Amino acid sequence: MPQNITNPLLPSAAPASPPTPAPSPTPHQRPAHWAHTPEPVEDSILHEARLMFSRLSVVEKEAWLTNIVDSCDNHLLSYLHQLVSPRLKKDPFQTLPNELCFRVLNFVDDPRTFVRASRVSRRWREILSDDQAWKNLCEKHAYRRMSSDSNGSNTSPFSTANHIFLDQLPPSTSPIQSAEASSSSSFRPMSSHNPSGSISKDTSFLKSSEYVRILKRPRPKSTHRSHFKHKFLVESAWRKGGQMTARHITPDQGVVTSLHLTKKYIVIALDNAKIHVFNTKGDHQRTLAGHVMGVWAMVPCGDLLVSGGCDRDVRVWNMATGMSVHTLRGHTSTVRCLKMSDGSTAISGSRDTTLRVWDIPSGTCRGILMGHQASVRCLEIHGDLVVSGSYDTTAKIWSISSGQCLRTLQGHFSQIYAIAFDGVRIATGSLDTSVRIWNPIDGSCQAILQGHTSLVGQLQMRGTTLVTGGSDGSVRVWSLKSYSPIHRLAAHDNSVTSLQFDDTRIVSGGSDGRVKIWDLKTGLLIRELSQPAEAVWRVAFEEERSVVLATRQGRTVMEVWDFAPPGEEEENQSEHMEFRGGSEGLLDHIMMDAQSGAASRTVDYQHASVAGRVVEADGGVNVDMADASGGGAGAGE
Numbered sequence: 001m002p003q004n005i006t007n008p009l010l011p012s013a014a015p016a017s018p019p020t021p022a023p024s025p026t027p028h029q030r031p032a033h034w035a036h037t038p039e040p041v042e043d044s045i046l047h048e049a050r051l052m053f054s055r056l057s058v059v060e061k062e063a064w065l066t067n068i069v070d071s072c073d074n075h076l077l078s079y080l081h082q083l084v085s086p087r088l089k090k091d092p093f094q095t096l097p098n099e100l101c102f103r104v105l106n107f108v109d110d111p112r113t114f115v116r117a118s119r120v121s122r123r124w125r126e127i128l129s130d131d132q133a134w135k136n137l138c139e140k141h142a143y144r145r146m147s148s149d150s151n152g153s154n155t156s157p158f159s160t161a162n163h164i165f166l167d168q169l170p171p172s173t174s175p176i177q178s179a180e181a182s183s184s185s186s187f188r189p190m191s192s193h194n195p196s197g198s199i200s201k202d203t204s205f206l207k208s209s210e211y212v213r214i215l216k217r218p219r220p221k222s223t224h225r226s227h228f229k230h231k232f233l234v235e236s237a238w239r240k241g242g243q244m245t246a247r248h249i250t251p252d253q254g255v256v257t258s259l260h261l262t263k264k265y266i267v268i269a270l271d272n273a274k275i276h277v278f279n280t281k282g283d284h285q286r287t288l289a290g291h292v293m294g295v296w297a298m299v300p301c302g303d304l305l306v307s308g309g310c311d312r313d314v315r316v317w318n319m320a321t322g323m324s325v326h327t328l329r330g331h332t333s334t335v336r337c338l339k340m341s342d343g344s345t346a347i348s349g350s351r352d353t354t355l356r357v358w359d360i361p362s363g364t365c366r367g368i369l370m371g372h373q374a375s376v377r378c379l380e381i382h383g384d385l386v387v388s389g390s391y392d393t394t395a396k397i398w399s400i401s402s403g404q405c406l407r408t409l410q411g412h413f414s415q416i417y418a419i420a421f422d423g424v425r426i427a428t429g430s431l432d433t434s435v436r437i438w439n440p441i442d443g444s445c446q447a448i449l450q451g452h453t454s455l456v457g458q459l460q461m462r463g464t465t466l467v468t469g470g471s472d473g474s475v476r477v478w479s480l481k482s483y484s485p486i487h488r489l490a491a492h493d494n495s496v497t498s499l500q501f502d503d504t505r506i507v508s509g510g511s512d513g514r515v516k517i518w519d520l521k522t523g524l525l526i527r528e529l530s531q532p533a534e535a536v537w538r539v540a541f542e543e544e545r546s547v548v549l550a551t552r553q554g555r556t557v558m559e560v561w562d563f564a565p566p567g568e569e570e571e572n573q574s575e576h577m578e579f580r581g582g583s584e585g586l587l588d589h590i591m592m593d594a595q596s597g598a599a600s601r602t603v604d605y606q607h608a609s610v611a612g613r614v615v616e617a618d619g620g621v622n623v624d625m626a627d628a629s630g631g632g633a634g635a636g637e
Contacts, residue, residue, distance in 0.1 A: 093124055245559070249557065260299070274289065297335055305317040312329070339379055345366075347386055349388055356369070381421070385398065387419055396409070418459040469498075473490070501520055513533035516529070548561070
């Protein structure tokens, strides 16, 4: 009987045993160690080639490599490129000292490059976070520190004189009064009391230490990086941003005759005898009532405001309280122009052909400057000299201290409407369409600038640059070095009614209802500010703010433009942002803010009484709309 053989592939009733694991290595069975494995022996041909290559000169090496490269196909050339390129790259900021790194960064103009470069490595972020790099960028963009900023012709020559005058007023033996006594003998003598019965009200504010302090806009100590951000945001807002608030001056349908923008106030004068005082945000503070006819000239100095008009009176106001301090009488016709040489002296020009020098603390006339044969239309002051322009076609240089006429500038063929004086040269604009440059020392005419085809009623001089505006609608930029035109701007379709410029931009307003901003260096139009109106009466601006007075739908509207960056808290948050790869970073935040468009809101102003202190005044170019188109006297004259 055959024997049955069990099939090993068939499942067995007994469970299969697990596989036996490999035995653990013994001390005599250690893993293989490849550290001492010999490298493959270099090919003898390659070895000899390396030796021969090392013995060659540089020129021979270059020739050898050229022959080798010429014998390579595209695949080998691509491999060679991948092999050589990384070895040629070298981080300069890793090897160069910081001084040379900053020198390299000095050639960077665009702040966006700083943003991108700060994300390369830690070393690059370290260099680009250093304040020296941002200082160089500030200098590249001409973003000067606030302590050294100059406002040019808009800087008041008596910017700190107001608190000195207020501090010296109470003592009876003040230097101002002694100066008055020493200089009054050379004037046409006036009685010590007010000869015309001028009214003095509320002089107690002059003795209060509250008004002695000169307050500047608070600016925390900052780095060059935060300073650059602030300046960059302001410049970007001027180009395509800003927030506008419109105020409908509904009760007043009169002509806006004068506008002044100071660090604390916006002051508007009208031909209906009213003067409105606003804060810099456009909120109405008070109305100065006292003139009985149109106000045609005014000048602020701290809390003081001196005004004059068709009622022939010169009034001194305290803008903080709205009270009239003095009423100075003596002129026999309309007061057409007013300037202050310091916080205690004001000079007025009138249609009665005279100029009067007023002592503000005492409210008396220190002297009368007589010599013009027609209305005194404009005047400018520098130091002890005052220059007046008249409808008699002449300009005269006077000494304030002696009251004497030092020079008479003759040459224009028609009335003089505008004048500028910086102590070095005098510029006069006339109805004869020309602008003349005079030497104040000898009274000679240095140049005649021709190009306008109508009345030149707007002048501003800043350093070696002169900007003029005419009733022909054109704005011209002149070089006072070569006495030649730099830019000829076809600015407006009608008369240029307002003109102001600084180191960066020109702002012009016209009877065509448009306000335009121009680049001073290139002469190109940057933007039109706001929408076209029926007419623009006046425009004034400072670094971060602009005020436009225009007529819209038969109503006088004041538009306050704010170009300031976000508030201090937001700015400090941005200041503490770090440059991190993948984060937006400080300058990206700047670029995003700079792209935001202009916002606006419109409200009717309400009469409110809000007291406050004031800082130094900025000067400005006064504009008389009645004469903007080449006409004669204004309404009520």
